[in-house]
Amino acid sequence: MKYLLKLSYLGTHYCGFQVQPNGNTVQAELCRATETLFARPCAVTGCSRTDSGVHAEEYYATVAFEGTSSVPCERIPQALCTYLPEDISVSAAWRTPDDFSVRRAVSGKEYCYRIWNGRQKNPFCADRAFFYPGTIDTARMTEAGKRLIGRHDFASFMASGSDMEDTVRTVTGLRVERDGDFVCIYVSADGFLYNMVRIIVGTLIEVSEGKIAPEEIPDILSARDRMRAGRTAPAGGLFLHKVFISVPEGIV
Amino acid sequence: MKYLLKLSYLGTHYCGFQVQPNGNTVQAELCRATETLFARPCAVTGCSRTDSGVHAEEYYATVAFEGTSSVPCERIPQALCTYLPEDISVSAAWRTPDDFSVRRAVSGKEYCYRIWNGRQKNPFCADRAFFYPGTIDTARMTEAGKRLIGRHDFASFMASGSDMEDTVRTVTGLRVERDGDFVCIYVSADGFLYNMVRIIVGTLIEVSEGKIAPEEIPDILSARDRMRAGRTAPAGGLFLHKVFISVPEGIV
Numbered sequence: 001m002k003y004l005l006k007l008s009y010l011g012t013h014y015c016g017f018q019v020q021p022n023g024n025t026v027q028a029e030l031c032r033a034t035e036t037l038f039a040r041p042c043a044v045t046g047c048s049r050t051d052s053g054v055h056a057e058e059y060y061a062t063v064a065f066e067g068t069s070s071v072p073c074e075r076i077p078q079a080l081c082t083y084l085p086e087d088i089s090v091s092a093a094w095r096t097p098d099d100f101s102v103r104r105a106v107s108g109k110e111y112c113y114r115i116w117n118g119r120q121k122n123p124f125c126a127d128r129a130f131f132y133p134g135t136i137d138t139a140r141m142t143e144a145g146k147r148l149i150g151r152h153d154f155a156s157f158m159a160s161g162s163d164m165e166d167t168v169r170t171v172t173g174l175r176v177e178r179d180g181d182f183v184c185i186y187v188s189a190d191g192f193l194y195n196m197v198r199i200i201v202g203t204l205i206e207v208s209e210g211k212i213a214p215e216e217i218p219d220i221l222s223a224r225d226r227m228r229a230g231r232t233a234p235a236g237g238l239f240l241h242k243v244f245i246s247v248p249e250g251i252v
Numbered sequence: 253m254k255y256l257l258k259l260s261y262l263g264t265h266y267c268g269f270q271v272q273p274n275g276n277t278v279q280a281e282l283c284r285a286t287e288t289l290f291a292r293p294c295a296v297t298g299c300s301r302t303d304s305g306v307h308a309e310e311y312y313a314t315v316a317f318e319g320t321s322s323v324p325c326e327r328i329p330q331a332l333c334t335y336l337p338e339d340i341s342v343s344a345a346w347r348t349p350d351d352f353s354v355r356r357a358v359s360g361k362e363y364c365y366r367i368w369n370g371r372q373k374n375p376f377c378a379d380r381a382f383f384y385p386g387t388i389d390t391a392r393m394t395e396a397g398k399r400l401i402g403r404h405d406f407a408s409f410m411a412s413g414s415d416m417e418d419t420v421r422t423v424t425g426l427r428v429e430r431d432g433d434f435v436c437i438y439v440s441a442d443g444f445l446y447n448m449v450r451i452i453v454g455t456l457i458e459v460s461e462g463k464i465a466p467e468e469i470p471d472i473l474s475a476r477d478r479m480r481a482g483r484t485a486p487a488g489g490l491f492l493h494k495v496f497i498s499v500p501e502g503i504v
Binding site: 077124 | 260261262307309329330333338339340341342343371372373374375376378379380
């Protein structure tokens with residue numbers, strides 16, 4: 001049997017989604033909880049990797065196991081929540097065909113990067129927003145961001161050392177919104193390279209600081225050189241905000 | 253010299269404000285930070301005690317020390333922030349007369365109790381809101397809450413074992429607000445007994461559940477018996493929201 005699960009998690013205490021040899025992960029916790037609930041070995045597959053300390057407001061994973069379970073589908077979210085720690089929650093579950101692939105079902109994702117732009121640090125934002133007390137020029141950031149939208153080679157916006165060969169992605173949206181002392185940067189794309197959003201945010205911050213001009217963005221893209229883009233913003237401000245997923249007809 | 257400090261903190265990792273023999277406290281952290289900044293022994297006094305795990309969006313404390321300091325007053329908040337952990341922040345500082353008492357200057361406080369009323373637990377609310385998935389009848393809570401407003405003996409709403417003799421307090425406001433899946437209960441008073449807000453919230457939840465009628469509140473008050481009120485809501489949902497403070501003319 002296979003189920004699709006919708007979940008959310010606070011990433012602060014995890015080394016990302018994917019199981020790691022050292023350190024606890026969301027996948028490991030999900031595996032433990034599903035194996036307790038279904039009382040047999042379970043294979044958990046996530047819709048994307050997230051880095052250590054990155055959060056997910058929306059995330060999809062499948063759990064597959066041999067044989068059948070008597071747990072009614074509508075009871076699965078609450079039952080899993082009781083087995084999961086406080087910082088991981090399952091909100092929905094659907095039965096899927098055995099050949100359903102959550103990776104293939106995802107057509108895109110939207111990340112939100114939160115910046116706390118107050119004058120002093122905010123205790124309620126530790127590990128949940130990047131504290132940046134300087135002036136933020138959202139109009140200038142938006143100007144630069146527009147130049148990232150579209151199908152481009154984002155090699156300059158990928159962490160050095162990544163072995164990804166195809167670095168072309170389509171950024172479908174990028175907007176900068178101020179809400180009081182918070183500035184949120186939303187980036188949606190068909191896929192993301194390693195650290196791509198955090199490097200985009202770091203670059204937009206340098207645009208705001210006047211170190212990079214919005215007009216330089218096309219050159220930075222065509223350079224395919226990580227050194228040309230800005231710094232990498234910290235993980236704690238990054239939230240996987242939305243997952244664009246198409247589920248097959250067979251799903252119940 | 254004496255300074256009045258305005259601060260905020262996330263209470264999750266502290267055994268309340270006041271120094272405890274076992275476990276770290278906000279006062280201990282403030283003491284360490286001020287002694288580092290002013291390079292001498294410092295006496296830190298808080299405007300109120302808060303329980304273990306309770307948060308403060310607004311809090312006032314004084315720091316007093318012998319002699320004078322060359323640190324400009326306007327630099328103190330940022331300097332202290334660098335010496336304090338991520339979950340404590342100082343946002344303002346004022347020089348006060350040496351005989352200024354922060355306890356006497358406070359005429360009242362407002363607490364906010366946050367309830368996460370979604371169907372499933374919310375990972376971003378762990379230790380920051382009380383997860384209560386049942387139906388909440390805010391109108392019925394408000395009906396009961398009205399009967400708590402005014403000058404009453406709140407002995408029934410004080411943790412058993414407290415040695416406070418004068419249990420008369422004036423609740424100046426109590427309102428229940430729904431904001432999406434959050435329900436917030438605001439309680440303001442000239443002073444609070446030990447666990448008073450958490451017992452008020454637990455009682456209002458039992459009112460919502462139909463276990464207590466709003467009309468019973470006057471009887472519960474006059475009984476002066478902790479057993480008559482509802483259960484104690486968990487600490488993590490409680491925020492010291494506002495402190496009503498009057499500062500003397502001499503303050504600079």
